[in-house]
Amino acid sequence: MDLKQLAKEIRKDIFKTAYNGGSGHLGGAFSCVEILVSLYFSVLKYDKNNPLWKYRDKVIFSKGHGCLALYSVLNKIGYISKEQLNSYCKLNSNVGGEPKYMELDGVEATTGSLGRGLSFSIGIAIANKLDKIDSKIYTILGDGECQEGTVWEAVMSAGHRRLDNLTVILDYNKLQAMGNIDEILNLGDIKKSWESFGFFVYEVDGHNIDKLIEVLKDNLNNKIEKPRLIIANTIKGKGISIMENQPIWHYRLPSEKELDIFLNELEMTKEELFL
Numbered sequence: 470m471d472l473k474q475l476a477k478e479i480r481k482d483i484f485k486t487a488y489n490g491g492s493g494h495l496g497g498a499f500s501c502v503e504i505l506v507s508l509y510f511s512v513l514k515y516d517k518n519n520p521l522w523k524y525r526d527k528v529i530f531s532k533g534h535g536c537l538a539l540y541s542v543l544n545k546i547g548y549i550s551k552e553q554l555n556s557y558c559k560l561n562s563n564v565g566g567e568p569k570y571m572e573l574d575g576v577e578a579t580t581g582s583l584g585r586g587l588s589f590s591i592g593i594a595i596a597n598k599l600d601k602i603d604s605k606i607y608t609i610l611g612d613g614e615c616q617e618g619t620v621w622e623a624v625m626s627a628g629h630r631r632l633d634n635l636t637v638i639l640d641y642n643k644l645q646a647m648g649n650i651d652e653i654l655n656l657g658d659i660k661k662s663w664e665s666f667g668f669f670v671y672e673v674d675g676h677n678i679d680k681l682i683e684v685l686k687d688n689l690n691n692k693i694e695k696p697r698l699i700i701a702n703t704i705k706g707k708g709i710s711i712m713e714n715q716p717i718w719h720y721r722l723p724s725e726k727e728l729d730i731f732l733n734e735l736e737m738t739k740e741e742l743f744l
């Protein structure tokens with residue numbers, strides 16, 4: 470399968486779903502498409518027919534507001550139906566603006582309140598070790614999310630316990646909801662700080678699927694008795710010129726005029742938007 474092409478299709482699906490649902494965090498969803506594609510289509514161990522398979526790897530999508538990307542990928546692997554996806558943000562739908570555990574196959578944790586996913590991941594990572602389950606946990610964090618104090622308790626704990634079954638992927642797009650991370654609350658030297666707490670750190674272009682897969686698979690081949698952090702350098706709103714690196718697109722849909730730009734750049738027709 471051509472994963473670049475798949476990433477394009479997923480961006481279309483994200484946009485369609487948000488547009489028809491009338492809301493969505495497009496910037497943060499577009500930022501992590503390649504990360505999710507790399508995980509679900511090349512790295513993760515899971516059973517397409519049994520989402521609750523005991524030995525599956527788990528993705529804890531901690532930056533829950535970006536869930537449109539997760540939903541679209543879960544739809545592609547068959548865990549979420551097209552009908553479910555189309556019910557996004559509609560009355561009585563379980564496909565909401567933040568993902569809910571136990572309500573949708575493939576959603577491994579309820580997230581949306583930032584800063585919780587890493588602690589949750591650590592619980593699973595410890596449980597897997599105790600139960601001798603040889604599966605991996607992948608946690609996707611936002612960079613703005615790393616301003617939450619709870620993230621740092623978890624970082625210390627994972628490093629201290631040498632949780633080598635845990636990989637954190639930081640969607641490092643340098644923007645949070647209202648502006649630049651560096652201006653609002655600087656994260657310092659991320660590599661150094663995580664290393665100092667016992668993580669092994671990689672840095673990669675978060676839109677380069679081949680490179681992402683390479684570092685994610687290093688996790689499987691190369692035995693380092695530490696948790697890992699992958700700093701994925703990304704662009705918030707990646708793929709749409711007017712959205713890239715612009716904080717205003719954190720939570721917003723295009724106006725009638727801007728819609729044409731979205732459709733052009735996503736290479737889709739207006740009719741396709743409503744299919």
Ligand SMILES: Cc1ncc(C[n+]2csc(CCOP(=O)(O)OP(=O)(O)O)c2C)c(N)n1
Pocket residue numbers: 496497498500532534535581582583584610611612613614615640642644645646705719
């Ligand atoms: C505890 C908590 N505080 C505030 C919010 C509101 N909020 C939603 S997204 C967001 C910004 C997150 O920025 P980042 O983690 O960098 O995500 P991304 O850039 O990938 O969208 C904020 C403040 C929240 N969801 N949870």
Ligand SMILES: [Mg+2]
Pocket residue numbers: 611612613640641642643644645705
């Ligand atoms: Mg961010």
